[in-house]
Amino acid sequence: MAAIIEVEGLTKSYGNKRGIIDVAFQVEEGEVFGFLGPNGAGKTTTIRVLMALLRADAGLTRIAGLDCWEQSVAIKRLAGYLPGELSLDPGLTGGQILEYFGHLRGGVDQAYLKQLIKRLDLDPSRKFRQYSSGNKRKIGIIQAFMHRPRLLILDEPTNGLDPLNQQEFGRLVKEVRDEGGTVFLSSHILTEIEQTCGRVAIIREGRMVRVGGVAELKDIKRHEVTITFADTVPAKSFQALAGVEQVEMLSGGHTLRLAVSGGLDAVVKEAAQHQVVTLTSHEPSLEDIFLRYYEGDGLVPREDGNVVH
Amino acid sequence: MWFTSVYLKTLRDFRVGILGWGLGVGLLMVAVLSAFPSLVETPEARDALVGLAGSFSWIAEPVAIDTPGGYATFKYGFTILVIVLWPLLVGSRMLRGEEESGSLDALLSLPRSRARVALEKLAAMWTALLAMGLLIGLLAFAGGSSAGADFGLGGGLLFGLNLALIAGMFGAVALLLSQFTQASAAAGATGGLLLLSIVVDMVHRVVSNTEWLSRLSPVYYYNLSKPLVTSYGYNSGAMLVLLGVGILLSAWALVLFVRRDVGGTAAIPAWLRLPQRAVRPGEALPVNAWSLRSIYTRSLATIAMPTFWWTLIIAGFAGWMVIIVKQTEEKLAVLREGSPLLSEVIAKVGGGDATTNASLLSFLFVFLPLLLMAFAVTQASRWAADEENGRQELVLATPQPRSTVILARFGALATSMVVVGATTLAATALSSAVTGLKLDQGNLAAAALGMIPLGLLVGALGYLFSGWLRTAVDTGLLSFLLLIWFFISFIGPELNWPDGALRLSAFYYYGTPLLNGLPLLSTLGTLAVTAVALALASVRFARKDIGR
Numbered sequence A: 001m002a003a004i005i006e007v008e009g010l011t012k013s014y015g016n017k018r019g020i021i022d023v024a025f026q027v028e029e030g031e032v033f034g035f036l037g038p039n040g041a042g043k044t045t046t047i048r049v050l051m052a053l054l055r056a057d058a059g060l061t062r063i064a065g066l067d068c069w070e071q072s073v074a075i076k077r078l079a080g081y082l083p084g085e086l087s088l089d090p091g092l093t094g095g096q097i098l099e100y101f102g103h104l105r106g107g108v109d110q111a112y113l114k115q116l117i118k119r120l121d122l123d124p125s126r127k128f129r130q131y132s133s134g135n136k137r138k139i140g141i142i143q144a145f146m147h148r149p150r151l152l153i154l155d156e157p158t159n160g161l162d163p164l165n166q167q168e169f170g171r172l173v174k175e176v177r178d179e180g181g182t183v184f185l186s187s188h189i190l191t192e193i194e195q196t197c198g199r200v201a202i203i204r205e206g207r208m209v210r211v212g213g214v215a216e217l218k219d220i221k222r223h224e225v226t227i228t229f230a231d232t233v234p235a236k237s238f239q240a241l242a243g244v245e246q247v248e249m250l251s252g253g254h255t256l257r258l259a260v261s262g263g264l265d266a267v268v269k270e271a272a273q274h275q276v277v278t279l280t281s282h283e284p285s286l287e288d289i290f291l292r293y294y295e296g297d298g299l300v301p302r303e304d305g306n307v308v309h
Numbered sequence B: 001m002w003f004t005s006v007y008l009k010t011l012r013d014f015r016v017g018i019l020g021w022g023l024g025v026g027l028l029m030v031a032v033l034s035a036f037p038s039l040v041e042t043p044e045a046r047d048a049l050v051g052l053a054g055s056f057s058w059i060a061e062p063v064a065i066d067t068p069g070g071y072a073t074f075k076y077g078f079t080i081l082v083i084v085l086w087p088l089l090v091g092s093r094m095l096r097g098e099e100e101s102g103s104l105d106a107l108l109s110l111p112r113s114r115a116r117v118a119l120e121k122l123a124a125m126w127t128a129l130l131a132m133g134l135l136i137g138l139l140a141f142a143g144g145s146s147a148g149a150d151f152g153l154g155g156g157l158l159f160g161l162n163l164a165l166i167a168g169m170f171g172a173v174a175l176l177l178s179q180f181t182q183a184s185a186a187a188g189a190t191g192g193l194l195l196l197s198i199v200v201d202m203v204h205r206v207v208s209n210t211e212w213l214s215r216l217s218p219v220y221y222y223n224l225s226k227p228l229v230t231s232y233g234y235n236s237g238a239m240l241v242l243l244g245v246g247i248l249l250s251a252w253a254l255v256l257f258v259r260r261d262v263g264g265t266a267a268i269p270a271w272l273r274l275p276q277r278a279v280r281p282g283e284a285l286p287v288n289a290w291s292l293r294s295i296y297t298r299s300l301a302t303i304a305m306p307t308f309w310w311t312l313i314i315a316g317f318a319g320w321m322v323i324i325v326k327q328t329e330e331k332l333a334v335l336r337e338g339s340p341l342l343s344e345v346i347a348k349v350g351g352g353d354a355t356t357n358a359s360l361l362s363f364l365f366v367f368l369p370l371l372l373m374a375f376a377v378t379q380a381s382r383w384a385a386d387e388e389n390g391r392q393e394l395v396l397a398t399p400q401p402r403s404t405v406i407l408a409r410f411g412a413l414a415t416s417m418v419v420v421g422a423t424t425l426a427a428t429a430l431s432s433a434v435t436g437l438k439l440d441q442g443n444l445a446a447a448a449l450g451m452i453p454l455g456l457l458v459g460a461l462g463y464l465f466s467g468w469l470r471t472a473v474d475t476g477l478l479s480f481l482l483l484i485w486f487f488i489s490f491i492g493p494e495l496n497w498p499d500g501a502l503r504l505s506a507f508y509y510y511g512t513p514l515l516n517g518l519p520l521l522s523t524l525g526t527l528a529v530t531a532v533a534l535a536l537a538s539v540r541f542a543r544k545d546i547g548r
Helices: A043-050 A072-078 A094-104 A110-119 A133-145 A163-178 A190-196 A214-219 A265-271 A286-294 B006-013 B015-039 B043-055 B068-076 B079-093 B096-101 B103-108 B114-146 B153-177 B183-206 B218-223 B236-259 B295-338 B342-350 B357-364 B367-388 B402-435 B441-449 B452-465 B471-491 B520-543
Strands: A003-014 A017-028 A032-036 A058-063 A079-082 A151-155 A182-186 A199-204 A207-213 A222-229 A244-250 A255-261 A276-282 A306-308
Touching: A003 A043, A003 A182, A017 A043, A017 A058, A017 A182, A017 A199, A032 A043, A032 A190, A043 A058, A043 A151, A043 A182, A072 A079, A079 A133, A094 A110, A094 A133, A110 A133, A110 A163, A133 A151, A133 A163, A163 A182, A163 A190, A182 A190, A207 A214, A222 A265, A265 A276, B006 B015, B006 B114, B015 B068, B015 B079, B015 B114, B015 B471, B068 B114, B079 B096, B079 B114, B079 B153, B079 B183, B096 B103, B096 B183, B103 B114, B114 B153, B114 B236, B153 B183, B153 B218, B153 B236, B183 B218, B183 B295, B218 B236, B295 B357, B295 B367, B295 B402, B367 B402, B367 B452, B367 B471, B402 B441, B402 B452, B402 B520, B452 B471, B452 B520
Parallel strands: A017 A207, A032 A182, A032 A199, A079 A151, A151 A182
Antiparallel strands: A003 A017, A003 A058, A199 A207, A222 A255, A222 A276, A244 A255, A244 A306
């Protein structure tokens, strides 16, 4: 499949403040691509450069082979965009806002528009300022989807949506993907990305730290193993084992919680030397992997307890 | 230190306003007081000035006009009330502005009562106004000393205090109105009330036996004190009325604020409410409104209401001026016969001779482009604010070139200015026909429509500056430019400034169209500069990062 978004060596700074540095990734046509990173990592900056709201200092950004800055109008014909912070005319009703953007896009399928409104359970007769934050988000989502764009660029789209509408949004994204559309979305809701996206990029302090399939990222995972023994066991005997990165002693020494990368063979064999009451192995979520990338930066508070590194 | 309380933080936010307005208005006082000696070089000139001022009593009551303090008080008349713009904006945004931006939620989450937060902010506004008054008073005293005025430091300070009191009162009005509506609507309504107050105060000086009506206007009580005129002094009762009304309205606003929802509005009586148009969700689409068809039509719909009010103000002012001039006509004719120096004095004070009605009206018509340019400042400010607030983000995410977005918006502004100009022409023509004041219709059209290029110029400059500057700085710079231009054209001739200096003001290029018709070259020049500024603004907008 051809890449619909191509980003190479993208750099953008705000005066002497860091923005993004040498960011590179590609999004294939027809995939749902997740963009992860903590606040201030550079997600929104990247997205706003793609939408030609910011001009890159250096690097190449293309959408469907078109230069994001020079050919931005052509790009906007094929893209739908939802900004991270939505600000619209507070005096217009939801219906008026959608009608206005529909006209600016050269007209939209009214039947599809009404369908979107119904599916997201939006009352379009209220003024924008009267909407709750979740309903404002729905307006943003609908205007992004309503012209059936080839590419959707969504900055934290489900922020403020209730779980039911988050599910409906997930279904909308899947429908777009099934129809051959591409979705590029940033999110803090990692389980959502895990369920929705095929590939994920992680950005940290303005630089890309990882790009890969969700399954690939899980391959670098470490297991979290919790073993409860009939008697106390020495933590040191597990600490020295291959792949064991962290040992935490709980319940007065009866229970060990281990962080293990790679195979579990050595751990299981060592545990077999003692009387095991229970053994559970927890497969890490994408969230665990994501958090792991930020460990060491003081971003993730470690649990208090008897942790042995 | 400045971040230890809401009061100090708010006062810190006002520091630019205090210095800008305090020094600005204070320096205007210095300028007009310095110009006074050149106007009364001979006893004949002094007599002519006194006679002329009597004919302009609708501006302000002429008291001891042949003294520096009396002349300065008369010369600025109601125009010095421009300082009210500051508390008008501050009062309307003090609480409502922060609610609209969402920052008040965080402030009110602190362990402080709502009443205390509001009181601290209000106290900061009053402190700022008193500081402005102090600066103005000190500079008025300095200017008076250089012109040999007989008023002392106390007179100067009382003059500043009187200004601070009326400004604070209108700030309280804006604060109160903002409890019922959005900040911009509260500011607009307060601005309307200010103009209405000026006109209502004017009435008793134009129509006899109407003082009872003028007493309804706060400006009447402001004018009861003339501290720069030692023989007149100040009226402590009138000053207390202004203070009392200001406190009362502020207290009412605070009571409403403490009781209402944050983000909501205080309930207004049912008879004042606009009827709600019930729309069922199923009928909300399609809307099929003309204003939603394009950026131009949407911009036109957005600007429609401000255009209506500004048209009412500008066209109403122009029509009113025609009536005033008709009433002044006879008095001036008598004066002209008795004083050969009168024409010279009018030339210095007003910019034309006194041989026709048009010459007098021409002097008054300089306020029309000023008002239209002020309207342009508000719209340029709105353009900058829309980008800053992120409202352009989704418009620019549609397949509309950035140049289309800015030009369509400017097109709507230009359309509204044409509406203002055309309505002003109609209003003045109608007033002229009704009162029987003879005016050259071609020149009248030139005067009404000739202000449009100046409005467009200010709009284009505002759009251009917003390419680099934040909204507050853009608006401040434009307002400053407008004041400087007005100052050059209003005071420059009295100070015998060279033509080169007078040409620095945009008002110079408006000329005297009522007397001499449309200054074609100047108008074309203004339009050319506007086109260049707009082109540069478009290029800049097309290339810049969109701010948030």
